[in-house]
Amino acid sequence: MALFYHYLTLGYLLHGIALTLGVTAYGLAGGLGAGIVLAAMQLSGQKWMAALARGYTVVFRGTPLILQMVFVYDALPHFGIRWSAMASAGVALAANEAPFIAEILRSGILGVDRGQVLAGRALGMPAWVLMRHVVAPQAVRTMIPAFGNEAVSALKNSSLASFISVQELTLRSTQLASSTFDFFSVFFASGLFYLLLTGSVSLLQILAERALDLDRPDTKPGRAMAGWRWARTLLEGGPSEPSRAPPAASGVVATRDVPGTGAAQAGAPAPAQGVADGAIAVEVQNLTMRYGERTIFGGLSLRVHAGEIVALLGPSGSGKSTLLRCLNRLETWNSGSVFINGHRLGVSSGGLVLGDSAVARQRIEVGVGMVFQHFNLFAHVSARENIAGPLRWVHGWSAQAAAGRAQELLDRVGLADRADALPRHLSGGQQQRVAIARAIAPRPRVLLLDEPTSALDPEMVGEVLEVIRRLASDEGLTMLISTHQLRFAEEVADRVVFLAQGGIVEDGPAHQVLHTPSHPLTSRFIRVMAAGQLAGVST
Ligand code: ADP
């Protein structure tokens, strides 16, 4: 036993631990770097890059690490590449870890709800902002257990470096045992060291999971965000948010007469000139769009004036959501043009097709916001941060101005007391009210609402419709709302546009279309819907 304690404190073995940790650290750090590259290649959408990454994965995941180490240490020198045993072990371990880490990264990223990605894009976030503020924080949380696993397995795999004579813990234990013949005590001590090391990794994993667990009763989203900010400050060596002047106006909303000009924001683009009542806010010209063989729109044209409120009706699958997504270029179409406030979407003023980040900028320039059927709130941040975050990340607002705007809007949608709640701790109706607040926070001039109440339990429909109703009368926004709520459409909308069979089959004043539809498809649709909902509207 005395010998066992002796081995536990023996400098020879302790130095072996240092080398074990060294090889593991090289392997994990190099593996993370190469894994990020591999994951990016696979997610890039470029077929040849994805194929290259997959080829690498097949080779390095499919051959034993010990062969890779021996290859790097013994075979590469024949090609003039010579590294020390330690570096060879680190490089081989990194090369071997990379495909595993890449898969962890990929599954974490792909696991983030697509709706949130869509919402981020609709809010004008370019890809890197989306990755940094929406995808990465959520992906990291889900990846921690797998990373913990990988770190433990890398630690144990580092023992294979003993085969290329790195003096790490396993090699030193073997040497010590063969010189003392005290195999039991030496290997028992060595095993205990490995357990302590892997146990520390598990402890770190538990701590990281706890720190990022937003559902813990003592964790407030605000505090977790502060953790992120702290980590970011540390990484970047400076404050995490640009500090710009607060917005000029306090919390005044635009009036119906002068849409969108009520409060120009510091850092936000100036509203486009020439938008006034009567001007064309949305113009769709001869839009054709196909999904594979299926034609969704065969030459659809539509004009909406500034300040007009249009209800989009139509049977399920008629293209309401697709049309709304075209109006902020979340979809690409086959031919035709979409103009928002005079800007042709997806095309520069010089006529060039815009790339993704330019389209993101254009969404902000033209001032188009969107509310989704399934709310698509950012799940990892509070209601307040859902509104304030995009204002800072995309529009460059100061933290104080953004928080003020968020609080003002939460107040207006009746959720001031739930500002710190996570989306999943809110009811569907409350989530949708936050989503509406988030969409109007940067003061868009056109607001697209895609069946904003369809995913709600019936008792929550009213509260959301009330918020939209107030928006419609107070804000002077141009609104396009796809809905099945006929009574609401009649009450709120100036116009009803009925979509069916790849185009608009009827378009007219709300009251007229709802009460005296001229097209048989409209009339049938309204009859069926009205039977379920309306007493006042009949055909
Ligand atoms: P609505 O909102 O009116 O119910 P959508 O705009 O969602 O209709 O869909 C219109 C049509 O396009 C449907 O037939 C739907 O199946 C099809 N569609 C929508 N999105 C896709 C997609 N990503 N890939 C293929 N088909 C799609």
Ligand code: MG
């Ligand atoms: Mg739809």
